[in-house]
Amino acid sequence: MAYLLAPPIARLALLAAMALTASAAAAQELDQSAPGLARSISFAGFSPEIGVAVRPLDNTDANIRLQQRFAEVLTRRAVRVQQMPAPVVLNFETETQQIINHAKDEGGTVRYVLIATLDDERTGQRLWQGEARYHAHPSNEEETLDGMVPILADQLGRTVRQRSFRLE
Numbered sequence: 136m137a138y139l140l141a142p143p144i145a146r147l148a149l150l151a152a153m154a155l156t157a158s159a160a161a162a163q164e165l166d167q168s169a170p171g172l173a174r175s176i177s178f179a180g181f182s183p184e185i186g187v188a189v190r191p192l193d194n195t196d197a198n199i200r201l202q203q204r205f206a207e208v209l210t211r212r213a214v215r216v217q218q219m220p221a222p223v224v225l226n227f228e229t230e231t232q233q234i235i236n237h238a239k240d241e242g243g244t245v246r247y248v249l250i251a252t253l254d255d256e257r258t259g260q261r262l263w264q265g266e267a268r269y270h271a272h273p274s275n276e277e278e279t280l281d282g283m284v285p286i287l288a289d290q291l292g293r294t295v296r297q298r299s300f301r302l303e
Contacts, residue, residue, distance in 0.1 A: 169299035170178060171283070175265030175290040182255065183292075184215040188221035192228040197277055201229065203252075203282055208288040223262065227251040227293075229280055234270070245273050249283045253291065265290050269302065 191198035191204040194195040206216045206227060246268060253263040267283045282302040290298070 150177050161167045164299055166299040166301075170271055171267065171269040171286070171300040171302065173265065173267040173283075173286045173290060173295065173298045173300060175263060175287070175293060175295045176294055177294045179260060179261050180257075180262050181255070181262045181292055184211075186215050186217040186221040187223045187225055187253070188217055188219045189225045189227070190219065192226055196260070197280070198227075198229060200277065201249075201280055201284060205265065208300065209291070212288060212291070213278055215271050220256070221261045222255065222257055223253060223255055225251055225253050233273075244270050245276075246270050246282065247279045249280055249287060251287050261290055265295075267300075269300075271302075272285065 142265050187209065189209070193201050205227065209225070210216050230246075230250075232246040232248070233243060235243040236247055247270075249267045251265050252261055254261050264296050266285045267286050269279055269283060271279060279302060284299050286298075
């Protein structure tokens with residue numbers, strides 16, 4: 136109640152202090168040494184009860200397996216997954232990029248990227264977009280991307296500025 140009675144400038148100062156505290160806390164949660172980073176942005180809400188189809192933008196064998204993995208993970212998170220056609224579609228694509236480190240003789244690292252969007256097929260509206268990146272020494276691409284699926288699925292429909300992660 137005292138907050139409402141405070142002068143507008145005092146309320147603004149209090150809100151600014153709260154925002155700085157929240158930003159500092161969020162920055163502390165970001166593990167700078169973690170090889171993975173995920174972020175997402177929600178443009179509009181969606182109901183998980185509406186049917187969602189999962190569609191890879193590239194029909195490679197690896198992406199077809201990831202399509203099944205997405206479907207499993209989303210189903211466990213109470214999202215109703217269905218085949219096409221569906222009112223809402225989770226589109227995804229993957230990238231693997233070799234990063235050469237000329238300064239060291241370590242052979243470099245690999246950057247694995249998983250990008251997903253949630254689109255309303257009825258209106259053409261993008262509801263959500265997420266991306267996970269993981270830097271590692273060359274390893275099993277399929278296992279690495281498979282481990283990134285739950286990271287993005289946890290963020291589905293939510294805005295997450297940055298979240299660091301490690302795959303076990």
